[in-house]
Amino acid sequence: MTAGTDGRGGPAGTTGSGDGDRIVALDVLDIRFPTSRELDGSDAMNPDPDYSAAYVVLRTSNGPEGYGLAFTIGRGNDVQAAAIRSLAHHVVGRPVPETAADLAALSAELVGDSQLRWLGPEKGVAHMALGAVVNAAWDLAARRAGLPLWRFLSGMTPEEIVGLVDFRYLSDALTPDEALDILRRAEPGRAERAAALVRDGYPAYTTSPGWLGYTDDKLAGLARQALADGFDMIKLKVGGSLDDDVRRLGLAREVVGPDVRIAVDANQRWDVGTAIAWMRELAPFDPYWIEEPTSPDDVLAHAAIARAVSPIRVATGEHVQNRVVFKQLLQAGAVDVVQLDACRVGGVNENVAILLLAAKFGVPVCPHAGGVGLCELVRHLAMVDFVAVSGTTEGRVIEWVDHLHEHFTDPAVVRGGRYVAPAEPGFSARLRDETLTDYRYPDGPVWTGLEER
Template identity: 55%
Template sequence: MKISNLTVKDIRFPTSLEAHGSDAMHSDPDYSCAYVVLRCDEGTQGYGLTFTIGRGTEIVVQAVKSLAHLVIGKDTTEIFSNFAAFWRSLTSESQLRWVGPEKGVLHLATAAIVNALWDMWARMEGKPVWKLLADMDPETLVSTIDFRYITDVVTKEEALQFLREMQDGKAEREAKLISDGYPAYTTQVGWSGYPMEKVKSLCEKYIASGFDSFKIKVGQTLDEDIRRCRMVRNLIGWDNKLMVDANQVWDVEEAIERMKALAEFKPLWIEEPTSPDDVLGHLAISKALKPLGIGVATGEMCCNRVLFKQFLQAGAMQYCQIDSCRIGGVNEVLAVYFMAKKFRVPVCPHAGGVGLSEMVQHLQMFDYVCLSGTMEGRVIESVDQQQEHFEHPAIVKKSRYMAPINPGYSTYLKQKTVEEHEYPCGRVWKELIQSGRWKSPADNVRV
């Protein structure tokens, strides 16, 4: 089958109106995505996306269009039989690579296309992506990964050995996953723009629904951070887990001092305490906080497998937070899982944005069945907003992600959602603009 068409749309949700998703760095996000649909000449389709937070989504959309010529006309059998080579062709196009390489807007666009291809492949096989991966023989799975730049840490041969060593017990782990699900934690209680009363009511709601792990945003004033941490800790109790997330706002020494001040609340980790590119800064923070029992979690803004490699080599992350869109889609995320396996660092995926929970559940379930063999010390972030817009959203019951059963990558948006939320012409955006509740910054700018 040949891919005959690629479309990409700018889909946005006005979450900034109620401070959903807000943190110390991103005070007014409008959760969004560049949404890609691939079509084959005989009718098969694949759906993929890259998460964004509003302005700039149009840039990612344009980058997808710039890459489209590398996809349209290609035979799916040829792509999937040598996926690593195809992935490299997307990331190494001789002119487009100059505006990366393998990072930023171009890599976000790559992820949207690659995620759509995995969705298509899984649909062709009639399986959810996690099951597609779990059923692959080790040689086929490893053939999807481009090991360039990471062979000093993990080679194809080592990756094959990891998978072969975990063949025993796969069926039992898969059965346990299907029956019990995968542990989740919630961030929905802790957005920085939420008033304290709302945080309180949400904590009570999620405790009642069975959650035992909670993450809140920090990075405002120290007094405010202490006030929020104290309230949430008192609400959830000391037997439940508390994590905090600074979203990159601190310098290194500032991060250390701020977390010393919050140590009394026993946070499991501090997430993104400083610049997401600062490996040595994260290492310094990790060393300083280790005696306090606080780990460092990062990765949602790591631009590619090479940066993950350096974080892992340096011992600068205690929790590896892969993101399904920040790096180049499933293929590159798998490379990070193998490196995390090598360094014995648990992967706890970043999720919560449009489609992220839907995608990372597949990746983490693959890891449990085929690679790590354990859920101990591992957990998937959960945020239950925008999920109603997907045909097959992630299902979380009693703080457990239930294994998806529908074919694909769980990235198929409802047609009504696409029509109503396309920016700026969808009904939702037209009504907001006409009512005066929304005004694009571009309205006041002449170019």
């Protein structure tokens, strides 16, 4: 089936590039990094991840291409890749998207595929797949515009930005008019805040010291290094053993002193009662937030935990499947920190909805990063939040994990504990050509070499 012929999003000819350029192919690659050998990324639920990307390239008839990805942790990356391929008929043959309206139409068509919707709806493999394609389309449009995504998106009018959002299931918490008000209030200071980002960057915190597989010495050394690198916040993984957590958090607090924030992250390990009891034991070390205390699906449990552990903040988001669950977490007072993820939900469009919801409820957005390419992508979204939505960095900070950046053509850079504002056109998801060759699973030389050893 050719794109645009199945009744949603309008015929392919009605939107897009004035110069007639079209998307001619959607290529998907299964790229995996053997991270489980170093225990980078090890936590209470994920003991041996091989950080991976189902990587998508939108090939065009002329000019720049678009790049996107879904992040996984190994097995199943091929399933994720297959899910992305299943969306090809929606984009191949389509004019290259250029405007907010083009990008809104593409997102609506993908979300509205009623047969594929059954596989979610709007969650899991199918939703991450469409998120990867939507993000690749945004990357493409921003490249064509010659702007980094954060500038491209935050340069749109409030009306255009509202038009990106699917308000289905949101109207009991956020209406289009309320969203427009939020965006209009932030409009006057946009240029000034963009200039501040270029000058000062955006606050970051580092998770590098805290992986569960690390020794105490490695933890202490990396915490010291974090201070030396200019961070004023670090994060530790918890939830494996209470004794270990008490010892490790005590050690970290000793190393960094009382003024540096230490967040802890349980990676969904606990039930409600355990979460509350465990955090009571960790409270003397003044944790800044508890992240993913329980199932990401459990709004009511997060609300109960938030009430019990206050003033410790509750944070979640990297596994929150869509805007409907974020909406409820906010309505129920279940989160104090919204950790949106660039690749879990339906791409830029749904993340704009999540930024607007968080702004409506006055809850800070502190994006989840790490993985493969998440630091590269989420910095754009946090910067859009600052420039065009919330208008502030107060209580806001982007996660930083210092690995795998060398594989990207426009890698995230953190200096003095702050993300540098990206300047290159696009959404920064492009992997280097050598990486695509070396790490292709299962036939790239990195993987065939592992098998031979």
